[in-house]
Amino acid sequence: MTKNIAIIRGDGIGPEIMEQALAVLDAISEKYAISFNYMDAPMGGEAIDRFGDPLPEESLKTCLSSDSVLMSAIGGPKWDEVPKEKRPERGLLRLRAGMELYSNLRPAKIFPQLRDASPLKPSIVDKGIDLIIVRELIGGAYFGEHKTEMINGQEYASDIMGYSRNEIERIAHVAFKTAILRNKKVCSVDKANVLDSSKLWRRVLNEVSVQYPDVELSHMYVDNCAMQLVRDPSQFDVIVTENLFGDILSDEASQICGSIGMIGSCSLGSGTRGLYEPIHGSAPDIAGKNLANPLAMILSAAMMLRMSFDMEVQAEAIEKAVEAVLDEGLRTGDTMSEGTRLLGCHEIGKAVCEKILSA
Numbered sequence: 001m002t003k004n005i006a007i008i009r010g011d012g013i014g015p016e017i018m019e020q021a022l023a024v025l026d027a028i029s030e031k032y033a034i035s036f037n038y039m040d041a042p043m044g045g046e047a048i049d050r051f052g053d054p055l056p057e058e059s060l061k062t063c064l065s066s067d068s069v070l071m072s073a074i075g076g077p078k079w080d081e082v083p084k085e086k087r088p089e090r091g092l093l094r095l096r097a098g099m100e101l102y103s104n105l106r107p108a109k110i111f112p113q114l115r116d117a118s119p120l121k122p123s124i125v126d127k128g129i130d131l132i133i134v135r136e137l138i139g140g141a142y143f144g145e146h147k148t149e150m151i152n153g154q155e156y157a158s159d160i161m162g163y164s165r166n167e168i169e170r171i172a173h174v175a176f177k178t179a180i181l182r183n184k185k186v187c188s189v190d191k192a193n194v195l196d197s198s199k200l201w202r203r204v205l206n207e208v209s210v211q212y213p214d215v216e217l218s219h220m221y222v223d224n225c226a227m228q229l230v231r232d233p234s235q236f237d238v239i240v241t242e243n244l245f246g247d248i249l250s251d252e253a254s255q256i257c258g259s260i261g262m263i264g265s266c267s268l269g270s271g272t273r274g275l276y277e278p279i280h281g282s283a284p285d286i287a288g289k290n291l292a293n294p295l296a297m298i299l300s301a302a303m304m305l306r307m308s309f310d311m312e313v314q315a316e317a318i319e320k321a322v323e324a325v326l327d328e329g330l331r332t333g334d335t336m337s338e339g340t341r342l343l344g345c346h347e348i349g350k351a352v353c354e355k356i357l358s359a
């Protein structure tokens with residue numbers, strides 16, 4: 001059985017961390033006699049430089065013909081001045097829309113070994129952090145109309161945040177189905193005291209919840225949620241929210257788990273093909289220096305095996321290897337604490353491969 005994986009190597013630290021994720025997949029391939037076929041799909045800054053387009057047609061076709069897409073991160077200061085429609089992020093937004101990936105699942109679970117890397121007090125961390133953010137991915141302000149115009153002699157800019165009932169319903173179902181497999185609690189996050197889109201969001205969540213009587217639904221305003229995530233993250237199981245709120249809250253949730261370099265994510269539509277990527281960006285400040293933490297990228301590959309390929313054993317093998325590396329106190333700079341040993345991106349990737357092959 002061969003799985004065809006579209007590979008977006010990306011910009012900044014992207015190629016370095018992708019190299020480690022592919023080495024890990026090669027180790028899985030060797031250990032379990034599975035064949036992976038990697039198909040390059042240039043996107044972002046690299047694609048702008050080579051083809052003048054952040055998402056060339058050929059790359060979109062490659063992604064649409066693959067069994068799943070594995071991506072690192074794109075963008076960087078080099079492309080900050082290119083016109084808005086040609087910016088690297090436009091490529092990613094077009095890819096998400098082109099693949100109709102409307103749900104983004106971002107787990108935030110602290111590895112016990114990283115307790116001291118969390119900025120939260122040990123008394124808070126020790127209550128447990130194990131939540132998942134279900135973020136709507138192709139609606140809201142990122143996909144509404146963006147406009148900059150002159151009104152009354154001065155510049156005025158606006159971005160429309162809109163949601164249809166259908167868009168809310170389908171992400172609500174993802175959240176409830178995710179909760180059924182976990183602790184059966186959904187917290188829907190909105191700003192229903194101010195925004196009409198949030199009022200509809202809340203109404204639809206209440207309606208859909210009737211179909212999931214075993215799941216407890218609560219509602220929270222986004223500003224309160226930002227505060228509760230650092231006050232007591234153990235209260236959350238599944239958080240479901242719209243695109244912009246989810247983007248912000250998931251960065252916060254990742255940092256309380258020790259580092260943005262530890263959290264992978266998965267974006268899905270109605271089928272099994274997904275887009276798997278770490279939640280961090282291309283970290284231009286540390287690119288090319290062998291300093292990046294490759295574990296979020298590696299854990300994204302594990303999510304791909306589990307969620308798109310139904311390879312639970314192999315996904316667990318990667319996660320256990322990551323834990324074993326952390327158990328040995330091996331770290332990149334972002335997760336260092338007293339008594340641990342600093343290694344580079346390449347060396348951490350190699351250590352994960354060795355653990356997989358020797359298990």
Ligand code: NAD
Binds near residue numbers: 013073076277282293
């Ligand atoms: P970032 O996530 O790239 O970096 C934020 C901070 O976290 C930096 O200090 C960086 O060094 C650190 N960091 C991030 N990933 C790390 C890792 N794996 N190991 C160790 N440290 C890590 O966010 P930013 O600086 O706001 O954005 C940089 C570029 O990335 C921008 O061009 C932005 O548009 C792009 N970006 C891309 C994506 C994506 O591809 N999905 C997401 C966010 C940002």
